[in-house]
Amino acid sequence: MIIRLEQDSPEWLEYRKTKFNASEAGDVMGVGFNKPYQLAQIKYQGKQVYQNEAMRQGKEYEGQIRDYVNQKYNLSLSPVVICSDRDSRFSASLDGYDIFTDAFCEIKFSRNEYEYFKEHGKPSEKYFWQIQHQFYVSEAKKCLYAVGFIGDMFEIEVEVIEVERDDKAIKKLIKAWNEFEATYKNNDLDNEWLELSDELVEAMERKRELEDKIEQLKARVLEKAGEVEMKAYGLTIYKTERKPSYDYKSYCEHSGAIIPDEYLKAGSVSWGVRVC
Structure with a gap:
């Protein structure tokens, strides 16, 4: 189900507080920027969300990379917020979704991720879980994973691959989210x-x-x-x-x-x- 919210708006930020979001999937699996207990502090205790320079740059260059993917694959990807029809606790803010091909894209702008991508030909683990979360929420058929970085010629270099849905991983992720909620949601702990x-x-x-x-x-x-x-x-x-x-x-x-x-x-x- 598509949610009519603009990403990064105050309404969108408020909405995210009540959901299991794709960008948090790596955290709940123990491989993200935050440990699971730190994610619990963010979701249930109001702690400030972690944001590094790569994330800030990603927002700046996201549109250019999305345009590149649209042109290369003849798509009409545009940002969209989706809530799962199966379980309304799960949400995903897709960097781009094309309704005609039922495809979405995930965009990263990071030197470390770009180098990892070039060496291994796949997303790093924290972003793998994010994409599987997005597959579960969107039920889309296809994911294009695009990683960009400013190269030696001071131009954006972009690499794109298709990432497949992994149902076993999704089951493991849902289990982790359920355990996370059971462990942290009702713990009314002081500072x-x-x-x-x-x-x-x-x-x-x-x-x-x-x-x-x-x-x-x-x-x-x-x-x-x-x-x-x-x-x-x-x-x-x-x-x-x-x-x-x-x-x-x-x-x-x-x-x-x-x-x-x-x-x-x-x-x-x-x-x-x-x-x-």
């Missing part, structure tokens, strides 16, 4: 929760980066030590040997043995925090 989640996620990301660096340095140290125990400049190189031990679980499964209840250890309850 301290938002600050804690931001700080904890950032700290965990720094921790992972440090852990990777530490493992790289340890590997190099062990390589230089050459399997020799030693101490040098605050580092101790040591060997750890583990004695053979029995795998009781495998033994019981293999022999059919059942451990009597009197050997059962008491259970316990603990709490933890997982960053997702």
Whole structure:
């Protein structure tokens, strides 16, 4: 169903707040510009929408790229907002739709995406999910994916391919959206929760980066030590040997043995925090 709204208008922005939008599909799948919890802050807590320079330039050059696609493929693509007839929670703002051929286009203007496109001949993962979301909402037959960038001659270079509908991916995407809604929609959390989640996620990301660096340095140290125990400049190189031990679980499964209840250890309850 076509929604009579002008993209980027105040009415359009208000409309998007109540919908699962195609541009958010990469986020909900964990590969977009925002983590799923950050998307939840945008949709349900009123946090400002992330926009980078490539997105701003994309709006500036979108019309030129759409004209190029129309001319090359003899189409009449024009921007349109569509709401899914199957599930009204889902919406998509198409960069161009041609009603006569039932085709739509998705336009990007990004150096990174252009280089990825040239190397792999397909959209990067976050835009793949966006396109599959658009397929689901529009039920269109065809998608043309156009990526542009200013080349060395200071002219727009455009590459275009056709992207196919992937029904398995769409089912996975719908499941992710349902889980997202169930997890975040009715969580009435205060600002301290938002600050804690931001700080904890950032700290965990720094921790992972440090852990990777530490493992790289340890590997190099062990390589230089050459399997020799030693101490040098605050580092101790040591060997750890583990004695053979029995795998009781495998033994019981293999022999059919059942451990009597009197050997059962008491259970316990603990709490933890997982960053997702």
